[in-house]
Amino acid sequence: MIKLRKIFILSIALLFASVLFADMVVPVSALPQSARSFIQNTFPNAQIFKVEGDDGKFKAKLNNGIEIKFLPNGEWESIDSDYTPIPPTVLPNAVQNTVKNSYPQALITDVEKEFGNYKIKLNNMTELFISSSGQLIGQKMDD
Structure with missing residues (x-):
């Protein structure tokens, strides 16, 4: 009985914390x-x-x-x-050029700034890692 009470109290506390810290x-x-x-x-x-x-x-x-x-x-x-291409103009010119030169027909579906670099997902399932100066650091197929 005491164990059930502890579990119940812990569950209520976790629920309250998730509501408190949610967006x-x-x-x-x-x-x-x-x-x-x-x-x-x-x-x-x-x-x-x-x-x-x-x-x-x-x-x-x-x-x-x-x-x-x-x-x-x-x-x-x-x-x-989800389905609208992201305009390349959100990226610095050097990064835009690298994307365009690497995959001219692909559309951008996701962009993330990471420590001064950019992680860019394309609609051809490719993920690019590009420095802010436009250097292609790496790429992989997105799964």
Whole structure:
């Protein structure tokens, strides 16, 4: 009986902790202005339908299937797409050129900034690792 009570209390505590630390829906106006401008300029035909905030970071979900994670300063950290290609213009010119020269017909479906480098997934199941200066560091087939 005591063991069951401990399990029950532990379960309630874990449930409370998960709710307490979960992303919270916030108004679009909570996004930094630079993040809202980025969305408007990069995806002009899309509407923001949900914004979540957690520990100063934000996640914006757009009605075209794009999800963008932003740092507290409004700089994007990652962009993920279900079915809408991500414009190469989100990348520095050197990185854009490397992607275009490596796979000219492929579309970008996911971009992530990692320690000054970029991890880019393409619609041909290829994952590229490119430095901010445009050097191709590595590539692999995405599984």
